Amino acid sequence: MKVLLIGNGGREHALAWKIAQSPRLTKLYCAPGNAGIAQEAECVPIKADDLSGLTAFALQEQIDLTIVGPELPLSMGIADEFRKAKLRIFGPTRNAAMIESSKSFAKELMVREHIPTAFSRAFDRLEPALAYIDTCPMPLVVKADGLAQGKGVIICDTLKEAKEAVTGMLEGQQFGQAGAKVVVEEFIEGEELTVMAFADGRTVIPMVPAQDHKRIGEGDTGLNTGGMGAYAPAPLGTPALRERILKDVLYPAVTGLSRVGSPFYGILYAGIMVRKDGQPFVLEFNARFGDPETQVVLPLLKTDLLDVIEAAVQHRLDQIQVEWHDQAAVCVVLTSDGYPGSYKTGIPITGLPLANSDSMVVFHAGTANEDGATVTNSGRVLGVTALDATIRGAQKRAYEAVESIRFDGRYYRKDIAHRVL
Numbered sequence: 529m530k531v532l533l534i535g536n537g538g539r540e541h542a543l544a545w546k547i548a549q550s551p552r553l554t555k556l557y558c559a560p561g562n563a564g565i566a567q568e569a570e571c572v573p574i575k576a577d578d579l580s581g582l583t584a585f586a587l588q589e590q591i592d593l594t595i596v597g598p599e600l601p602l603s604m605g606i607a608d609e610f611r612k613a614k615l616r617i618f619g620p621t622r623n624a625a626m627i628e629s630s631k632s633f634a635k636e637l638m639v640r641e642h643i644p645t646a647f648s649r650a651f652d653r654l655e656p657a658l659a660y661i662d663t664c665p666m667p668l669v670v671k672a673d674g675l676a677q678g679k680g681v682i683i684c685d686t687l688k689e690a691k692e693a694v695t696g697m698l699e700g701q702q703f704g705q706a707g708a709k710v711v712v713e714e715f716i717e718g719e720e721l722t723v724m725a726f727a728d729g730r731t732v733i734p735m736v737p738a739q740d741h742k743r744i745g746e747g748d749t750g751l752n753t754g755g756m757g758a759y760a761p762a763p764l765g766t767p768a769l770r771e772r773i774l775k776d777v778l779y780p781a782v783t784g785l786s787r788v789g790s791p792f793y794g795i796l797y798a799g800i801m802v803r804k805d806g807q808p809f810v811l812e813f814n815a816r817f818g819d820p821e822t823q824v825v826l827p828l829l830k831t832d833l834l835d836v837i838e839a840a841v842q843h844r845l846d847q848i849q850v851e852w853h854d855q856a857a858v859c860v861v862l863t864s865d866g867y868p869g870s871y872k873t874g875i876p877i878t879g880l881p882l883a884n885s886d887s888m889v890v891f892h893a894g895t896a897n898e899d900g901a902t903v904t905n906s907g908r909v910l911g912v913t914a915l916d917a918t919i920r921g922a923q924k925r926a927y928e929a930v931e932s933i934r935f936d937g938r939y940y941r942k943d944i945a946h947r948v949l
Contacts, residue, residue, distance in 0.1 A: 529593060530554055530555045530557075530591050530592045530593075531547055531553060531595065531834070532585070532589070532593075532594040532595070533547065533556065533557065534559055534576050534594065534595070534601060535558070535576055536560050536561055536562045537562070537908070538891045538908065540562075542823045542827075543826065545889060548568040549832075550835075552832065552835075553834065555570070556569040557572055557591070558572070559572045559576065562892045562893075563895040563896055563897045564890070564892025576597075576598050577604060580609075583609050583610060586610065587615065593838065594610060594617040594619075596618065596619035596816065597817065599629065602619050602815050603622065604622065606619065607619045607625075608621050608622055617841075619815070619816065620815050621790060621793075623789075624785050624790040627781065627813040628675070628797075628812075628814045628816070630674065632709060637784050643776065643781060643810055644809050644810065645809055646714045646716050646809055647713070647714045650710070651710055651712065652709040654694065657694045657698065658695075661694065661712060662687070664714070666685060666690070667684055668714070669681060670697070672697055673707070673708070673710060674705060674707070676703040676707070678754040679753070679754070690712075694710055694712065697710050716803060716811075718801045719764055720799065720801055720802075721738075722739065722797065723797075724795055724796070724798075724817060724818060727792050727795070727796045727845070728793055728840040728842075728844070729792060729793050730782070730791075730843065732778045732845075733850050734773070736761040736765075736828055738762055738821040738824055739764065739947060740820060741755065741758065744867070744868060744941075745941070746946075753868045754819060754868070755821075755908070756861045756863070756944070757859050757911075757944035759858045759859070759923070759944065760825050760856070764802060777810055781813060782796065793843075794840070795815070795816050795817050796815070797815070797816065797818050798810055799812040820911050823857075823889075824913060825857075828853045828855060828915070829850070830851040831849070831850045855917060856917070856921070856922045858923045858925075860927060860941070861893065861940060863939050864894075864907050864909055864937055865937025865939055866937070873894075873896075873906065874904065876902070877895065877904060877935040878933070878935065879932040879934050880902055882912075882932065882933070886915070887914065888913070888914050888929060890929070890933070891911040892909075909938075912933070913926065914926035919945050920945075920949055923949065
């Protein structure tokens with residue numbers, strides 16, 4: 529089977545690494561890829577948002593299956609374009625992907641399908657938003673409606689902070705077009721859980737639950753990032769809670785989208801807040817694999833990933849058994865100095881390559897090759913994932929591997945998995 533993978537981050541490296549293990553694979557391409565992905569696939573210089581270029585390449589190379597990593601091409605309608613060209617693709621249509629690309633669309637779906645979520649209001653004008661905030665108890669959550677690379681969420685402890693957040697988005701263009709509409713949401717206190725699932729428009733198969741660490745600082749402090757690390761399976765996701773999320777969250781979302789003529793084929797990501805009383809509330813939906821959660825979930829997958837994805841594309845997920853390794857995984861993300869703000873790139877990385885194995889993998893998130901050397905190319909640079917029988921054991925192995933990798937300005941959190949340990 530000839531496969532095209534779209535994207536260039538740590539999530540895509542984890543996908544490429546897993547796909548490359550399939551005995552059914554004959555050729556793997558990645559567009560555009562990175563220095564790590566190049567070890568698993570032939571990288572082609574086509575950007576993830578170049579829909580016409582990607583379609584032409586898939587037709588020319590007679591690609592059997594395309595797998596989409598990032599959210600941007602999905603929100604632009606790449607699945608629609610490929611299906612028009614009679615090309616098989618794993619990912620939702622543009623309309624179905626609005627469950628991620630528009631938080632107000634997702635909120636309307638959740639209300640309509642009685643999916644538990646925080647109460648919210650959406651605004652595209654400043655004055656009504658400010659007037660509404662005056663009526664709300666603090667703290668509040670202000671979210672950019674559109675795609676903001678995981679950074680468009682501001683938790684506001686005071687009225688002043690909430691008004692500044694709304695003003696910054698609607699008038700200050702803080703998140704560009706993504707913030708042209710905002711969602712003002714009640715704050716729900718609890719512990720976060722990520723549950724990703726394979727979906728084929730009818731059947732939903734959840735993956736092992738994970739927890740990521742969004743904040744830049746240890747102890748979950750500081751600015752939100754795209755993710756500083758993750759671990760799985762998260763003990764918070766008990767069998768009873770997972771069954772409840774499947775019944776009350778995942779299935780209603782998939783059936784609700786089908787009901788409005790936008791069946792969801794692909795990966796449905798539910799970001800859940802579990803309140804102290806055990807009640808799960810949906811914070812957000814994504815229409816693709818999470819990052820860095822993919823880097824800890826896929827190494828635990830025992831079943832051939834291509835078999836599962838092909839079953840989803842062919843609407844026969846109900847005929848496949850998905851199995852998982854009885855292990856734990858921890859991923860520690862190494863970032864450039866200054867991230868999530870401004871940072872330098874092109875900094876040489878030493879200590880690579882570490883020998884990848886079934887129990888230790890270094891996933892490249894933002895790297896490039898320059899004159900034969902691997903250099904930094906983004907804010908999040910590497911994700912070091914280790915497996916062990918326990919989360920504590922996996923954490924210890926991951927941090928031991930981290931210490932052998934060096935680049936100027938290297939930063940990482942030293943407390944990944946602290947919530948469970």
